[in-house]
Amino acid sequence: MKTGKLIVAAVALLGLSATTASAATTLEAVKAKGHIQCGVTTGLAGFSAPDDKGVYSGIDADVCYAVAAAVFGDKNKVKFTPLTAKERFTALASGEIDILSRNTTHTLTRDASLGLNFTYYNYIDGQGFMVKKSLGVKGVKELDGAKICIQAGTTTELNLADYFRTNGMKFQPVVYDTSIQTREGFDKGACDVLTSDKSQLAALRTELKDPKSAVILPETISKEPLGPVVRQGDDQWFNIVKWVLFAVINADEMNVSSKNVDDLKAKTTNPNIKRLLGTEGDMGKKLGLSADWAYNAIKQVGNYDEMYQRNVAPLGLSRDGSVNALWSKGGVLYAPPIR
């Protein structure tokens, strides 16, 4: 009996030493389990937050819905995993999730050393500051000597240090683990200033006890391009997520929306729209998907503008004239052509 157990243990260890057999691609694995596992925030209004029934909504959640629609023809074949800023990359690298869509900034270190690939951007943000109105501060340059609340594990920690060092100013960081603790600390007076991405500031400000007691300063001190991330080493899956995002941005540019997509699919003579909706060419096949991949994503989730207006606009962040407008309308969103 004893030797029997020993042999079992030895065999188990041998199994460990053999290289892990993961020949299946992410697409095959996703199809086999029947859903996409999508990593999102623990709750950030406008980006990914569950409602009272546990259904996620937000512009980050919409990316996963769109990929599910493109892969399965059904946007609801997604399961969400809420992650803190600290957990997110490990969850993706270990295979716990298939897509990380969690307002994550694209940086060189993350791209090159963590085994990740950044696809494209679904929201372009920048770091700002929220200050108690009673302090009478008009600009970031006046913040020398302030205590600044900030969330751990974000690029904002680095931008903050860089900015103050460059401008020869001093600050004391007050670093909390979660976004909720950070807001609570600011609200209760543990710090003078709260810094984060501007979209988050807008959301956090609405959750303060008295939103009017705080103002968001006009300056933006950093570039924060946010977008979905996949594991490195699976180019097919990387292409799928990237091109679903490009497809909804192209749809926005060509004025194809969830409302007129059926109509256009039947009647349009525009070859660009025909290629997008799969009635001409075999774009879907090249990605390993069905011909109506983009049609399903647009029909069920909407084009980029629909996603934006539904989720981000209610935070008071207008798209017109912002960097998140299309390149043709003064913004920087620019999707390569589908052809």
Add this chain to the structure above:
Amino acid sequence: MAGPKNTVAWHRNPLIRGIFAQLVLVLLVVWGISTIYANTVANMEARGIQIGFGFLNEVAPFGIAFSPFIDFNLGESTYLTVFFIGIQNTIIVSVFGIIAATILGVTVGIMRLSANWFVSKIATIYIEVFRNIPVLLQIMFWNFAVFLPLLPGPRESLGGGGFFLNNRGTYLPKPVVENATANTAFWLAIALGIIAIYVLHKFSARRQEQTGQILRGKLIGFGLLAALVALATIIFGAPFAFEAPVLGRFNMTGGIEIPLPLFALWFALTTYTAAFIAEQVRGGIEAVTKGQWEAAGALGLSRSHLLKLVIIPQAMRVIVPPTISQYLNLTKNSSLATAIAYEDIVALWTGTSLNQTGQALIIVAMTVVVYELLSLMTSIALNIYNKRVQLVER
């Protein structure tokens, strides 16, 4: 002593068998660990994740607010410095927590045994409330629900004359050396005074043993210390100047700052751990047999002498071992600091540093080693003490 010649075959010799079994087990464990390590590294490389200790020498690109003994210069200090600051801050809150929890725990434990009904009920209520609520909840409660809302903002700070209290922390005047001679004389006077206390104490203890005469050597020693310090100050001038904190644009600047998160964490860990220590003190005292109380009483000892000379020394044997594990618990519980923004090793190292470098494996392993060493050192020190208070059996 020559016994019969060993006729058992070597492979049936229990000693050889024992050694062999141990050897096989050690080899299996070593092989298992090295396989897991090699496998992890290979898999991480296959996934394009870079690991290595190189990041320790990189400049840490973020700010740190609290580091009383190690200098942190933004843009110059490395990740290794951040690591040491984390250890330093964990030790600070643990040491002060252990000292305060011991004092409070012993007091409450003795109160619980008090003959006064009211006093003993207060102690019971304290223990039952504090040890039955999860410690994370208590930490967040004291920080977010009590201290932050209760204390005024920096502009309305309480106190004056160099001592201030507000919802950012406690501010004290900082001693600065201005006159080097006066400073040296001051420390010399203190050193001499301490030697005097020790010598006089030893002398009077021996005298008491030999003649029964009580000499109060310690008291004379302390008087001598005070006299020496006063003399040094009169002759050479004040040993320190004091730099008082002043209100800046946002916060107090200058002086010594004890940040609120440190205070809140220390307070919560102290009150939580003291409840457990109090129960151990009570249990230890109750474990001393009634006969000892009665015998000491029959000798005519006062209550304080009875406790100090007879009961406590015997109770210590029961109290010390479980208290060691309470000290270890306090140290480990200090890792909850990150919830209220105190910069301990978990917040600085497995929080901020892990995120900025992505070196999860190495950073978590280093943190594990730190807690392991802190715990081992605490238990070694206390085990030595425990040996001394244990009953010497002859």
